[in-house]
Amino acid sequence: MTLHPQVAAALASMPAPPPGPLDAVAMRAAEEAHVPPLAERPSLHAVEDRDADGVPVRIYTPVEADTCGLLVYFHGGAFFLGSLETHDHVARNLAKETGLTVVSVGYRRAPEAAFPAGLQDCYAVVRWAAEHGDELGWDGGTLAIAGDSSGGTFVAAVAAMAHDDGFGAITHQVLFYPSLDLxxxxDRYPSLRENAVGYGMETAGLRPFNAFYLDSGADPADPLVSPIKRADLSGLPPALVVTAEHDPLRDEGELYGRRLQEAGVPATVSRYDGAGHGFVQHFSWIPEFARVHRETADFLRGR
Structure with missing residues (x-):
């Protein structure tokens, strides 16, 4: 299937990136400038900014209820972009569709914070959420983790860290077009060549976009950096791995899903035809892609 025409039109209207090395500060400012006003974001019962043992979090309560399940969300952005604001609408949509209280994590980013600072923040908030379940209204049931792109990297790594630490509270993991092999x-995956050019995120840009993270001490051979390199995936939480047809990262996500299945982990791999990388953040308003929130909700409800 070809790239969805509305996505193709949006990409065609985007200006070419400026030449020279990436400027993290300028790119963050540009991304923040495109955040929609509050009135245009999905409304919820309550949204609150808090501090989770030193890590900024934003808590989304979809409806008034005594208790419900929790979902801890890690935003994407190649480990140096993204924020609570740029992905606010993603967290709101997840809360609204799943009915879970969503805790979005404002983790430390490269290059200012060296590896593994951001990963440690994400894991710490998951444990904080479990420890503060009473004040968050957690019903003691679902405690899911979810993330898009590099946030998906953190999901896989946090699931592994929790398993190795004997922390068994995580019930589900949701990875939206994850980056799992840095x-x-x-030549490692066919999708890196099939989707190299013309679909938004391009293969040639992967190395420079992730350079801030890798240069901060993240070793691609480390399974906490490249979770697909973890030898034993058994015992991890059930997973939903969402991929995009026209994404250079498509094949590593789908391979990870198959490896989970082979290790005895209940795992669903769902490819979105016509989509490119980043569609949950940028194009989930398109009807063909909006179902990703419903699919996530169905997975978390065990359907």
Missing amino acids: DFDE
């Missing part, structure tokens, strides 16, 4: 050898 080796970036173009």
Whole structure:
């Protein structure tokens, strides 16, 4: 299937990136400038900014209820972009569709914070959420983790860390077009060549976009950096792995899902035809892609 025409039109209207090395500060400012006004975001019962043992979080309560399940969300952005604001609408949509209280994590980013600072923040908030379940209204049931792109990297890594630590509270993991192999050898996966050019995120841009993270000490051979390199995936939480047809990262996500299945982990791999990388953040308003929130909700409800 070809790239969805509305996505193709949006990409065609985007200006070419400026030449030279990436400027993290300028790129963050540009991203923040495109955040929609509050009135245009999905409304919920309550949204609150808090501090989770030193990590900024934003808590989304979809409806008034005594208790409900929890979902801890890690935003994407190649480990140096993204924020509570840029992904606010994603967290709101997840809360609204799943009915869970969503805790979005404002983790530390590269290059200012070296590896593994951001990952440690994400894991710490998951444990904080479990420890503060009473004040969050957690019903003691669902405690899911979810993330898009590099946030999906953190989901896989946090699930592994929790397993190795004997922390068994995580019930589900949801990975939206995750980055799971930071080796970036173009011959490693066919999708790196099939989707190299013309679909938004391009294969040639993967290395420079992730350079801030890798240069901060993240070793691509480390399974906490490249979760697909973890030898034993058994015992991890059930997973939903969402991929995009026209994404250079498509094949590593789908391979990870298959490896989970082979390790005895209940795992669903769902490819969105016509989609490119980042569609949950940028194009989930398109009807063909909006179902990703319903699919996530169905997975978390065990359907």
